[in-house]
Amino acid sequence: MNFVETKLGDLVATFGGRLASFSGDNSASSDVLLSGIQSLEKAGQNNLGFLANPKFRDQLLTSSAGVVLVRESQFIELQQYLKANRADAGRLLAWLVSDPYLYYAKIQQWWVSRSEFKPEPGVHPSAVVDPTADVAPTASIAANCVIGAHAKVGEGSRIEAGVVLGNHVEIGAFSRIYPNVTVYDESLIGDHCIIHSGVVIGADGFGFANEKGAWVKIPQVGQVIIGDQVEIGANTTIDRGALDDTLIGFGVKLDNQIQIAHNVTVGDHSAMAGCVGVAGSTSIGARCTVGGAAMIFGHLNIADGTHVSGASVVMSSIKEPGAYTGIFPLQQHKDWEKTAVTLKQLVKLRTELRELKKQQS
């Protein structure tokens, strides 16, 4: 992406904070022209860098960035460090803010939205839109999309190539649906959502009765309801409920290849990394985080503010917020073989230990 050239002073005027010089003089100039954010390592004179974590402050010694976002409360210390260790500290301007990483996120959003390609509103002639669908005039429907009966696409939303929206699907305003997403009938997606390619929303939950060894399908007639400001990563799947609905709360962020089963609830502002699986009817609280490839069993309640480590398995409800982990430690294969064999004998070892203790006492 080619970022539009922007004057440093205009950025500071928009986002706040203040400029200062690492060299201690008054040379901080807001006239510098910037053409994008870069890491301190890769940044050039026309880039904005950021120091999110002061433990990487040595990167300031060699960075060619023109300006760097630093935490205001750390500036004096950083300034002393640079003056002591970098001869041309004056080449690097400091932009003092409350939270450099957050400013990076917000400035990057602003810059990308001014720099990226935006499709014209309207429906591409190759798209197949049911005449009963209601597409806002400011929305765009790209090539080869298929939009079902009574579907709605809100103001400013962007439906990219090859997306299929079923009947009665509703997409709110200013949402972006990337190519080749499928949304089943009756699923509802909020405003300002981002749905990445290959996502499937509203497919049938996995529900069967058993009749003499054969599985009898239970039709899944609940909906998927997704709140505002939700982002869903590539190839993630969210199943519709059996009778009730599957609910994804406000501001939830799901990474790629996550599986959310039927009737799950995910609370506001929770986030899950890639490859997580959540089984049916589990309710995950607000502001939880789930690490990559963790697996959460069905019919559980996970308290608000719970953090599950990657690759961990949650088999029962979690009532107390906190950090939870269960991972088999990695070893050299030959050592693991012995550990695994011994682990199977663990109950026996405990018995032996207790007998020893008894004999000794």
Add this chain to the structure above:
Amino acid sequence: MNFVETKLGDLVATFGGRLASFSGDNSASSDVLLSGIQSLEKAGQNNLGFLANPKFRDQLLTSSAGVVLVRESQFIELQQYLKANRADAGRLLAWLVSDPYLYYAKIQQWWVSRSEFKPEPGVHPSAVVDPTADVAPTASIAANCVIGAHAKVGEGSRIEAGVVLGNHVEIGAFSRIYPNVTVYDESLIGDHCIIHSGVVIGADGFGFANEKGAWVKIPQVGQVIIGDQVEIGANTTIDRGALDDTLIGFGVKLDNQIQIAHNVTVGDHSAMAGCVGVAGSTSIGARCTVGGAAMIFGHLNIADGTHVSGASVVMSSIKEPGAYTGIFPLQQHKDWEKTAVTLKQLVKLRTELRELKKQQS
């Protein structure tokens, strides 16, 4: 979905069982008009509810359902319970059946099939169908599908938007392929199958020879053959065989995001929950269940009637049916850290214990 209004008496006439009154009088009326099934919690007077498990019988005390499916053998007990604990027990009708959950499944199927939108048979003008393909006149091919040479689509089957069927693909009768599914050349799918969006059937198995450190592809020329009444969840992948075929048996049910590698066989009526992986050439018996995110290594044989718990790893063949599990228990993170460190010392601990025993004896 708006369910077509149906007289209770007509449902009973179709599915069997008999009506009874919880209050013990003879007021059970088959004239009640019903407009769908609901959970006991959400059901209203015009809904059918069901009590699948008697441990939730307290839901009968407050449910507003008009009618509830209950197990005939449990009715007397439930009736006494309601008469003792609910003043207006007479408001709730009982429909006595052999298996309420199975009846729920079957009645829901019947009701949905009468209530849902069905596309007209025929090929949408935007679909690209090879002239050598053989599409039954009662089948429907939706917008933007691409159907390859010599492909066959059987009677009453429904191919939804954006599906790509390769050359020589065969879909049986009354199967439903949801949007954006891809079926590679020569794959065969049976009758009454349901394939959800994003599924990929018949992609190359993962096979390579190694030549001085570089991988040399082994072309995968086997097929995928899928029996009748199979359901496959969203974004699941089933690879074609290297030389022989990958086989999915009659009535198999696969949830979302499952990976079935080349030359795997899955026996009739087996079911797997989401995110399971089955590595190459493994043969899974009939009537097995595999919990979510379980992983089964390659070249194994799993006996008929085996049940693998979610998140468990199967590294060797299972000869005896039964329930098998291997999950690292979840702990608070700081406790897990100690457990993990100690686990690496487990072999050493065993040695120490044995030495202690020797000294003591």
Add this chain to the structure above:
Amino acid sequence: MNFVETKLGDLVATFGGRLASFSGDNSASSDVLLSGIQSLEKAGQNNLGFLANPKFRDQLLTSSAGVVLVRESQFIELQQYLKANRADAGRLLAWLVSDPYLYYAKIQQWWVSRSEFKPEPGVHPSAVVDPTADVAPTASIAANCVIGAHAKVGEGSRIEAGVVLGNHVEIGAFSRIYPNVTVYDESLIGDHCIIHSGVVIGADGFGFANEKGAWVKIPQVGQVIIGDQVEIGANTTIDRGALDDTLIGFGVKLDNQIQIAHNVTVGDHSAMAGCVGVAGSTSIGARCTVGGAAMIFGHLNIADGTHVSGASVVMSSIKEPGAYTGIFPLQQHKDWEKTAVTLKQLVKLRTELRELKKQQS
């Protein structure tokens, strides 16, 4: 697939090695007509078989194959074995080569490329190709593809139905993109690559700053850059970098449903089996193998030549090449329950053991 009939002598002339008779006479004839490779079990008189591993040499006793690839250095021993154990050993010809499995791979490639359907070069009328895109005249763009602005498709490449290539995407020469793949803007794919259906390349990495409990998106403006001769399995996802790029090296082979997070580097000739997850900013060396469903945490360095077993979790960097494993052993469920409970007491058991030792000494 119907393999074109080929004279054995022509194959030997093309690939090298030499023919010999298991019966020891001079009857080895290069005139045999072959119509494909099969396993020794399924092969008929007109098939080429192969013995990759001498421990399966008993399959030579009953195979009906016309010819079998065997390792030259093992031939004398195999010949004696057959002469002693198979009366009609003379019916089976031996083709002596340095590495039968590698020859199988190469011959199969050759044969498939001569036997398979190949589309005509050119753009299908239903495809939507931006006028600024640059498609080589020898490339083929199938039905319902959407090709973005300034995209490039190289010589002889084959873009199959429903593929969406974003703006500025580049596909090298002789690559094959299977149906319904999505490639986001600016992603680069090399020559001779194979990308299977449902793959998503270049979706946003999972990056957010946190502002008072709410997640603020960090736009992902790095690229995905994929080297030559890479194969990527169905429904695998590779995210674009946040600022820097995600890099997939030369000859890398990724199986199905793998998740590669932003800013990951995968070194040349590394291979990963299905369902692996690699978290952000991890660097995997060259010639590594990662077993199915393994999970590698973020910000790690994995040494060249490391082998991670399936279903194992890598939580810290690996500096020494070798084989690493961490899998909870599978047990009958009731035994596992006891093991899991005891495992939570492991730290306490260690303490008790140490106290016992102290008392005893």
